[in-house]
Amino acid sequence: MPQASTRAHLAPPSPIRKLAPYADAAKAKGIDVIHLNIGQPDIEAPEEFWTALGAKRPKVLEYSHSAGNPTLRAKARASYKAQLGVELNDSELMVTTAGSEALVFAMMACLNPGDEIIIPEPFYANYLGFAVLAGVTVVPITTYLDQDFALPSIEAFEEKITPRTKAILICNPSNPTGTIYSAAQLHALAEVVRKHDLYLMADEVYREFNYTSEPVLSVLQLPGLEQNAVMVDSVSKRFSLCGARLGFLVSKNAEVMSGALRFGQARLSPPALAQIGVEGALEAGPDYFDQVRGEYRARRDRLVQRLSEIPGAKCPKIDGAFYATVRLPIDDGDKFCQWLLEEFSHEGATVMVSPASGFYATPGLGKDEVRFAYVLEEGRLDRAMDCLKVALQVYPGAKVAAGS
Ligand SMILES: Cc1ncc(COP(=O)(O)O)c(C=O)c1O
Structure with a gap:
């Protein structure tokens, strides 16, 4: 056998x-x-999702562009500009089969098999599965309930860095802890990332679920980190559209995005129906x-x-x-x-x-x-x-x- x-x-x-x-x-x-x-x-889910689906009934449900429909990408870029003040060009955002695929593409485009990725634990358990797919080694860095699961100190991160470390992955706001990392913590992390020439990947699928008076700082907003930052997003939680299977991978690193796009070409296209609906959902107001x-x-x-x-x-x-x-x-x-x-x-x-x-x-x-x-x-x-x-x-x- x-x-x-x-x-x-x-x-x-x-x-x-x-x-x-x-x-x-x-x-x-x-x-x-x-x-x-x-x-x-x-x-x-926002009514706009269903309205958009109802309004557009294509005769043939075609494959879309591997990076997603240009009209959807344009709307998504406009929403990041409006929400985060981040200007993106066409090749810096791709539509994925939800956050899960964006995470796999991110790991595969940034790390070689055998490379290490540092992740604060406890973490979203599927990161382990994605790491297995990409052949990368997860190095956990522990956060503690008694410290409100605060991001570990910079020294603690540096202790985990080896010649094989290629990336740090954070989830902000966090599943499973509900923690939001402060701007000061993120700026400090950006320093470490720059110093050791690493990627900083951020899973920001819960960005809107913020119960504080401070905005959640996106990794895309960290100055001087444009080439290191990789952001993963999804409509699953944001719009209660888990079954739509639609998300985004965003980075200003051209090599990473070009690699991710070629992975995307191998799987042809993200879900066509969901793309039509999500174009509508992105119109949902505040x-x-x-x-x-x-x-x-x-x-x-x-x-x-x-x-x-x-x-x-x-x-x-x-x-x-x-x-x-x-x-x-x-x-x-x-x-x-x-x-x-x-x-x-x-x-x-x-x-x-x-x-x-x-x-x-x-x-x-x-x-x-x-x-x-x-x-x-x-x-x-x-x-x-x-x-x-x-x-x-x-x-x-x-x-x-x-x-x-
Ligand atoms: C932190 C986090 N990232 C990513 C995902 C993946 O979600 P999806 O593939 O539906 O976007 C989830 C789902 O629960 C999650 O909690």
Whole structure:
């Protein structure tokens, strides 16, 4: 029998999806499983998306340009100009099959197999899968819940840099922590990147989900970093269009973009239907985002408040995205999350959250942490938190909190 490749063996399963069979079994028993485990927003996509799709009904659904439809690219460039003040030319932006493809193209265009990419952990777990596809080695740099998952010091980054280091990848605002990096932190990181001649890749798919009064600084706005900066974007979360599979790769580095375009030519074109709709979605006004942001801010506040009522739970500062990585008074997050689905229910319901261990590359970290995706309306969120509170009172591996 032929053997599957080393890559096939190395590709990690998604920590977010690995509990799905237990959730299915719970549902088969009639239990209402409340999903706080996956970043699938429940908010409606902008009406403009559907209007654009309805208005343009091509006779033949053709392949588009490998970099995406010129009209969509022009609109996307105009939106970056308006939002970030960044002027882009035609070859500096390409349309991708969502952020996932943009990340794979970015890694493959910037790094050689065997090169190292430094990523603050906990990080979006699929970065490991993308790194396997690109043959690059992920070097984690740990951030800590007790420090609100702040970006590590410049010295800490420099300690991780080796002759094989080619890039640093940040996610800002962060999945899974909800952290937003400050302008000062990003300027300091830019210094390191320049000094060691690295790429600074930024996954900015949650840019609009910002609950602070300061704007999220894009890596594209860092002065003097034009050749090093690579930005990944997506409409999945921004417009609640996860199934559209549409995103953008942006860089002023001509070599990187030319390589990415040739990868794009090999896969022919990004999704044609989604491109038509997203041209419409890009017309959505600030009202759309104000409403979405308001909704998520309220959910964030509710989550934080409910967690504060749980003895022994510790929730760090959450400024953006729609995630929180939280410490719970438990022995083991993997066991706890599975137990919630297999053995627990409260008034016919249980809650599904993700063990945080899967977001750390360093073994053993995040054992007593879980990640919440607060993508449900407040009533449902409350029901989930009721379940969690009761669950922690009866979970056999619960730790008794000091002073409780
Ligand atoms: C941080 C981050 N980056 C990228 C992605 C990929 O999303 P998509 O491929 O739908 O754009 C996700 C999805 O959850 C994410 O959380």
